[in-house]
Amino acid sequence: MAQDKTELTVALPVNLCLANWPFYVAAGEGLFAAEGLEVTMQGLDGSSAAIQAMLAGQAQIAVSAPADILAATGAGADLTGFYSFYQYLPFRVVTAGDSPVASLADLKGATIGITSVSGGEATYLRSVMAFSGMAEGDYEALAVGEGGMAASAMTDGTIKAFSASFVDEIIFGGMGFAYKPLVAEGYPGTAGLLLAADSGFVADNASVIEGLGRALVKATAAGLANRDLVVATCGAAAPHETEDPGFAGAVLDGVDPLFTLTDAAAGPMGHVDEATWASYRDLIISIGAAGPDAAKTEVSNAFVESWNK
Structure with a gap:
């Protein structure tokens, strides 16, 4: 008998398969299913909208720019950032x-x-x-x-x-x-997009977080090695995005480096450099883009090893 899958909704900051293709490759190639997950991607208009959808209970996880995570925690939300989706700020x-x-x-x-x-x-x-x-x-x-x-x-x-x-x-x-x-030399360029969730959800759903990240790691590696897989996947999910091969290629030329590990990443996919995060967090608070409570916002690398097995 087929095992029941855990349903999970992820709020994305843009309704564009080509900009979020690891999620779609993971779904299309059965990688989420292999982890016992049934993942629904909800494309929205910006990171703030993704965070608000999660806080309203419309999604369990948001993919968000770090500044919007900090704005939410500065306003009282208890969120944990995990999994570096874009490796640097875009x-x-x-x-x-x-x-x-x-x-x-x-x-x-x-x-x-x-x-x-x-x-x-x-x-x-x-x-x-x-x-x-x-x-x-x-x-x-x-x-x-x-x-x-x-x-x-x-x-x-x-x-x-x-x-x-x-x-x-x-x-x-x-x-x-x-x-x-x-270029501003030394600017604390933390992850460009992070997965984030209520801290209680992260603590109570370790197996879900592990499975989600593991599927994304495998999908990202597969897509970076085979662009045709990405184009075919997005062609099936959102045909209008790949009707013009030149457009699709240009978008992927811009987005693929964001998924590629940089020298600064110095290790496995999903890892967030905690020192750079802290410097960025302090900078965002200092300009008033997040309230003082954001100083307590942490990122978790607790699942990185299991994601990359």
């Missing part, structure tokens, strides 16, 4: 390729574009500029929209730079817009 401040701006310090007094005031790139801009020694009054953040609109604003001089996501950079490449990144 944002960079960029400027036009022919711009005389050569560093973040050159942006003092400048207008810098963001997509929207509530987006993750806005929090990233505040944090990276603060890390570089600048308060919010030392520059102006202006919402200009994404991708092509941001490129136009840099071209006509409305903004000197733009806080870009990897999706914006894909759009820039597709339209032939030359740009260059402005």
Whole structure:
């Protein structure tokens, strides 16, 4: 007789298979089922929405940007972050390729574009500029929209730079817009997306967390080794995403590095560097993007060994 499976809903920060493909590969290849799990992916509009869905009981786990996890815990939620889904933050401040701006310090007094005031790139801009020694009054953040609109604003001089996501950079490449990144050396670039859940859920459901992570590790390795598997999986789950092979390839060129272990990861998939997390957490609290209670927010590496067996 077939064994009953544990049902699990995961809230994703974007309704895009290509940006979350390890979940879909794990489902499509039977890796979740092999762990006794029946996982439903719920694509939403942003990390904050994913966190809110989890807090409202609509999902057990959220995939979220770390700043949104900290905002929630700073407001009183008891959450634990685990499993580094994106290995690093998917944002960079960029400027036009022919711009005389050569560093973040050159942006003092400048207008810098963001997509929207509530987006993750806005929090990233505040944090990276603060890390570089600048308060919010030392520059102006202006919402200009994404991708092509941001490129136009840099071209006509409305903004000197733009806080870009990897999706914006894909759009820039597709339209032939030359740009260059402005890097803050030493910035605590923690995991770009983390899985998070109520701390009580994590403590009470160790076998579920172990099985989920183990399936994701196997799916990530399989997809990085075989892009055709990812394209076929997303073609079945969301056919419109792969109708244009050029678009699908461009998205995967942007997203696959986020799933690839960096030298800084120095080990197994899912691991979160705790020292970098602490530095990032303190920075986010210092700019007011999370309340003081967020200082208690921890990440767990308790399951990393079992995920990577």
